[in-house]
Amino acid sequence: MGAGDEGGEDVMAMAGSAADELYTLRDSFFPADILEKDSKLKSLADSALQILDAVPEAKRTSPLQRASFEYLRGKILDVFPVYRKEAEDHLSKAVKLNPSLSDAWLCLGNCIWKKGDLASARNCFSLGLSKAPNKKILCQLSMLERKLAQDSANQAEGVEESIRLAKRAIAMDVKDGNSWYCLGNACLTSFFVNGVPDYNRLFQSIKAYQNAEKDENMTHCPDLYFNCATANKYLQNYQRALTGFEAAALKDPGLNAFEEVRKIVNVLDKIEDAMKVQFRKKNKDPPSSLFAEVSKSSSQGRATIKTLAEGQNKSVALTGRVLHFLKHDDAPPLYYIVCDSEQNCFVLSIYGLHSNALKEGDWVTLLEPYHQSVDFSWKNKHYGFSSIRVDFMGQLLVNGKAPSAHLAVQSMIQAQHKPS
Known part of the structure; x- marks a missing residue:
């Protein structure tokens, strides 16, 4: 192998590292001003594209080389929260050139999800899984099944499938925090899915979130703390809920978790005040x-x-x-x-x-x-x-009888359904 070949491979590796750094910023940087994040993402994306464009033409000739190049370009362009057709075009080329590139199927599914075509996104994830087991695809498919279940006649079935997929991801890597987080969200979503609260699911979700926290890669995830706090709130573990919401708010001001803290404190204050009033009146x-x-x-x-x-x-x-x-x-x-x-x-x-x-x-x-x-x-x-x-x-x-007027309430959780 000549020096030029080695140089081309080094540049491609550098572009891959730059793309990974870009996604790390997306998932870990939550400033109070969202424009600051957008600006940083754009700057890093531009730099990553410049590195990618420096890959020698000789390293883009074979179908496999071209597929990797198109995949990285599409991945970099798709880091932003809004759908970009240019990203979809490059990712589509990548999977056509190399249908076995499961990470490209993952990115393509996420990209298509953003434009609202959930059925096509699911097809991409399924095709990626058919090429090779992939815990990230399993997690995204689990999340998508929960999203699809929202408008389904059989919501419970969709949420159960979401739980099964998350468990498959965990089976691939029991130490992967994102897979545990995904399972926690699926169990939390199922809390009210049948119209009756299933507290076993809440306990399961909290256990999954606790396992997710053991992975250092998840310490940057404010949604993990927010959703775990939500589960604790429904279990009326008020102190844990308050601590979790406060941690989420400090990590990402945009989650408005301090409002959740205010609501819980408001309820607790009203309970305390009402109990004092009733204590003074109890002799009556x-x-x-x-x-x-x-x-x-x-x-x-x-x-x-x-x-x-x-x-x-x-x-x-x-x-x-x-x-x-x-x-x-x-x-x-x-x-x-x-x-x-x-x-x-x-x-x-x-x-x-x-x-x-x-x-x-x-x-x-x-x-x-x-x-x-x-x-x-x-x-x-x-x-x-x-x-x-x-x-x-x-x-x-x-009054001695079963209540005749009740309704199935819907969960108010903020378990994330966005592609990531």
């Missing part, structure tokens, strides 16, 4: 004999908030009276202040219920209640109260 509550009369409708053992263990309490029921409906501007759940038979107040949180289905003064019986003790400090303010979460409508009786 009806005697425990009335609770005993209402609780006869349940064959399970009777409990009070003080006798409940942390977590799920099997074979017991707690009866209480709704004292206050807590209005707030955040996503579900609905919050109520409830008083038990010993006149101890707690917070009741419910998903999937119309706000007018449960009114102040109603009697509620909570079957096998899930109990949490909230006790932490945030920004020099302490929060402490008992909370019961209703996961399924079958766990709730209102």
Whole structure:
């Protein structure tokens, strides 16, 4: 091999490194001013293209050489968030010249996704996988399946396929943080997919996110912290949610994660204020004999908030009276202040219920209640109260009967669906 051949290969390698550096900047640099990022991307892209153009003509002659050249040019041009036809043209040439170039199929699928042609993007990813296993393609296909499921008649099936694809990616490289992150997003998306909250999926998503954080390459990803915080928020792990949202906001001001912090703090402040008001009024509550009369409708053992263990309490029921409906501007759940038979107040949180289905003064019986003790400090303010979460409508009786008015709420998560 002559010196000219070696030089050409060195330049091609330099162009590849420049393209990788470009994508690292895209995925790790989140300034407050988005124009600053656009400017840096353009500058680095121009430099990468100059390096690529320095590849000698002699190193662009064979179909495989030309395919690599067209792939790199298309990849560099496609780094921007908006669709560029020029990028698609170069990537299309690359896969025609070398159909086995799976990374080119990955880039082409991402490029086509940006212009809204999801079916063609899926076809590109599938063709890439048919050439060789590729964890990055599996992750993108997993993400695309979730996006397609949004408009599907069988959304659950699409989300399950998304989970399967993410698990295939993990099987290829169990230490790859992006694959774990992808699985976390898929599990988080499935939380409400059937209209009933599936808390096992939330626990699975958090575990996946924790595995993703072990990969140093993911420490730059603000969406990882945002989505993990979202899962913790739905599990009412308030302190972890606040910490996660704050970390996401510091990494990427554009995520507006500080607004999520404000919403949670607002809910917590309202809960604390309402609990104080009800504590002062509790002597006016009806005697425990009335609770005993209402609780006869349940064959399970009777409990009070003080006798409940942390977590799920099997074979017991707690009866209480709704004292206050807590209005707030955040996503579900609905919050109520409830008083038990010993006149101890707690917070009741419910998903999937119309706000007018449960009114102040109603009697509620909570079957096998899930109990949490909230006790932490945030920004020099302490929060402490008992909370019961209703996961399924079958766990709730209102005035001795199952509630007749409920609806399937949709998830408000921000799990990312964008191509990357």
